[in-house]
Amino acid sequence: MIYAHSVTDRPLAEWETLEAHALRVAEAAQARAEAFGGGDVARMLGLLHDLGKAKPAFQRKLEGQRIEVAHSAEGARVLAGMGGFGRALAGIVAGHHGRLPDPDRLKARLATAEDMPLPDWCAIPTPVPPARLGEDSELALYRLQFLVRMLYGVLCDADDRETAAFYAEAEGRTVPERPTILTPPMRASFDAHMDGLGGGGAVNDLRRRVLAHARGVAAEAPGLFTLTVPTGGGKTLTSLGFGLDHALAHGLRRLIFVVPYTSIIEQTADVFRRVLGEDAVLEHHSNADWDGEDETEAEQRRVMGASWDVPVVVTTAVQFFESLHAARKKRCRKLPSLARAVIVLDEAQTMPLPLLRPCLAALRELMEGYGASVVLSTATQPALTKDGGFPGCEALEGAREIAPDPTRLFAALKRVEVRDAGPLDDAALADQIRKADRILTIVDNRRQARALFDAVRGAEGAAHLSTLMVPAHRRAVLANVRARLKDGAPVRLVSTSLIEAGVDVDFPVVLRAAAGIDSVAQAAGRCNREGRLDGPGLVEVFRSEHPAPPAVEQFAAIGRDVLAEGHDDPIGEAAVASYFRRLWDAYGKDALDAAEVGPMRIRGILNAIRKAGPCCPFEQIExxxxxxxxxxxxxxxWDRMWGVTWGASSDTQKTLRFGSAGAVARLVAPHSVNVPWGLWKALRDSGQVAWWMPERFEEQFAVLRTSDLYNADAGLGESGDVGGVF
Structure with a gap:
């Protein structure tokens, strides 16, 4: 008898045979891949993936001998021997415990494979690629590597799930059931929530009209949609209502809501949980993730649940788009959940320009090959379609607008006056902040934001918001700001641009450092948001004394050119469209796919995939x-011994000592700061961080060693500390 899994201190009769495991994985993979027509190929991968476990050496390992025996090369070698499409699939089996390999690493792995006969239960036909892969298209090779990555995610997820299920059964454990797809009762919960909101006034009436119109469009066929609504027009709940109706009308399975920044993910997830319940919503971002890679069976069981197999996922653009171009198993496991999903890109204009073309190629492929619908939701649509003038074959097509007559919406929701305030140094800015009772100031430089806050810290209602604050701290600041605004108390908030991405605050006056038209429009969305002022709110755009980052300065220069065109509304639809046309012309096609790939530094993700041919360099692309x-x-x-209000408590720390790496990542997420590599290196080199429990987790979890660098009002870092990196 050949076995796949052993059970400690149990008789052989309770071990799992290789045949039983392969068949279970094959069936699970087939079921998961049916959503995009890849069931037959996925079943074949499931049958082959653990073929190498039949080696005598691996069987001795299961019996307790301390030997290292790889087992993934044998099945991969069978596929590679079929040539063509089979060779393209070989890396899926070779990397199913770690990552999709580059061609050279795959070749080396195949060279280690032993020649093994196929068991009777493992009948393998020659795999046939989908017909659309043979179409004459500039994106043909992109489609191929995308399919390989999708099938890789299917196999890894099926293998992990079935392994976990076997051990749960063997140990007498039950795995709690959670909802996995959108259901009619969830839509009923949404209806009940919306009925309970009530609220009068022109703005609330308009939001209800937008929602009603969007739900009327939901019956249209899956594909590309836009939701063009001025900031404050209710895009978040409208997206949820449309997603529920659209999914139930067309048999789509879940809603993936992609926000631009980690800093606002909690706010959006909380809204959805209030509507649909805790179990229906997964909040997934880098703070709550662990990208470990381990080929042990224990790790294979530990990563159970990372597959986005829930009705609603709220994630970040970083997590979403990097996963679509990933090689690591941990990130690719979630990809099959995107098939037949409604994908909402909130603040779509924030997609990264140097990677924009591969991002659009991925969105096109999800729609054309995997039955997904994509919604570009923003007040400032970034002209990503062919009709809008976007260069390149990746330009999106066939967009349908969800909102009713956006031009009239912008006119109806015009609540601010935008003025050019000219140059303002920090002293003048601080003076204006002190003189105003309720004012929001937004700059693009963290150090400037901190210095401005320090200058006005003594003023009543002074507050600071930055990505260098832990999520629990940011939530508390925003809760206090909203409460003071509601009560009419003074609020003087200084923030980086993170507040522009959907953060729900309402100020009568906003000062914004010069930036692109899209950023100015987003800043304006925090001004007179509810339309409660007697007249328009005031947005003043100023030129800072601090040099802007080159990209920001380029955006600002184009913004100034658009303002000079004399539009009736400097942040209206016409101005935004003109801004993005100018932006694409200024950037050029090559700069929209500018990453350098591999040791040869090939410019452009799409270009590197084309040059590689059928054998994609997955690790280099990632x-x-x-x-x-x-x-x-x-x-x-940490809170420990410091009295830091926003750190993880001592009770949490005790819990973590007995948790898995994934559990640790989730529990510390509200108390962790994501910092750029340069700042991280400065903290490490100056001895300000240490590894937590390295004997268990090695160098996975870094902890701030002293409370001196975390301020209870402003977060991580004092001006000038750690070589001025802050």
Whole structure:
């Protein structure tokens, strides 16, 4: 008898045979891949994935011998021997415990495979690629590597689930059931929630009209949609209502809601939980994730539940788009859940420009090959369609507008006056902030934001918001700001641009450092948001004394050119469309796919995939596709012995000592700061961070060693600390 899994201190009769495991994985993979027509290929991958476990050496390992025996090369070798499509699939089996390999690493892995006969239960036909892969298209090779990555996610998820299920059965444990798809009762919960909101006034009436119109469009066929509504027009709940109706009308399975920044993910997830319940919503971002890679069976069981197999997922653009171009198993497991899903890109204009073309290629593929619907939701539509003038074959097509007559909506929801305030140094800005009772100031530089806050810290209602604050801290600041605004108390908030991405606040006056038209429009969405002022709110755009980052300065320069065109509304639809046309012209096609791939530094993700041919360099693509150059590192803030209000409590720390890596990541998420690589390196080199429990987790969880660098009002860092990196 050949076995796949052993059970400690149990007789062989209770072990899992290789045949039983392969068949279970094959059936699970087939069922998961049926959503995009890949069931037959997925079943074949399931049958082959653990073929190498039949080796005598692996069987001795299961019996307790301390030997290292790889088992993934044998099944991969069978596929590679079929040539053509089979060779493209070989990396899926070879990497099913770690990552999709580059061609050279796959070749080396195949060279280690032993020649093994196929068991009788493992009848393998020659795999046939989908017909659309043979179509004459500039994106043909992109489609192929996308399919390989999707099938890889299917196999990894099926293998992990079935392994976990076997051990749960063997140990007498039950796995709690959770909802996995959108259901009619969830729509009923949404209806009840909306009926209970009530609220009068022109703005609330308009939001209800927008929602009603969007739900009327939901019966249209899956594909591309836009939701063009001025900020404050109720896009979040409208997206949820449309997503529920559209999914139930067409048999789509879930809603994936993609927000631009980690800093607002909690707000959006909380809204959805209030409507649909705790179990229906998954909040998934880098703070709550762990990208460990381990080929042990224990790790295979530990990552159970990372597959986005829930009705509603709220995630970040970084997590979403980087996963679509990933090689690691942990990130690819979730990809099959995107098939036949409603994908809402909130604040779609924030997609990363140097990676925009591969991002659009991925969205096109999800719609054309995997039955998904995509909603571009924003007040400032970034002209990503062919009709809108976007360059490149990846340009989206066939968009249908969800909102009723956006031009009239913008006119009806015009609640602010935008003025050019000219140059203002920090002293003048601080003076204006002190003189105003309720004012929001937004700058693009963290150090400037901190310095401005320090200058006005003594003024009543002074507050600070930054990505260098842990999520629990940001939530508390926003709750206090909203409460004071509601009571009419003074509020003087200084923030980085994170507040522009959907944060629900309402100020009578906003000061915004010069930026692109889209950023100015988003800032304006925090001004007179509810339309309660007698007249329009005031948005003043100023030129800072601090040099802007080059990209921001380019956006601001184009913004100034658009303002000079004399539009009736400087942040209206016509101005935004003109801004993006100018932006695409200024950037050029090559700069919209600018990442350098591999040791040869091939420019462009799409170009690198074309040059590689059928054998994609998956690891090189993953390394190159980084929305935040250099990446970010997470630093945990403890309460222990410090009295830091926003750190993880001593009770949480005790719990963590007995948790898995994934459980630790989730529990510390509200108390962790994501910092850019440069800042992380400065903290590490100056001895300000230490590894937590390295004997268990090695170098996975970094902890701030002293409370001196975390301020209870402003978060991580004092001006000038750690070499001025802050």
């Amino acid at each position: 390394a190159a596709f980084r929305i935040i150059p250099g990446g970010e590192r997470s630093v945990i803030v």
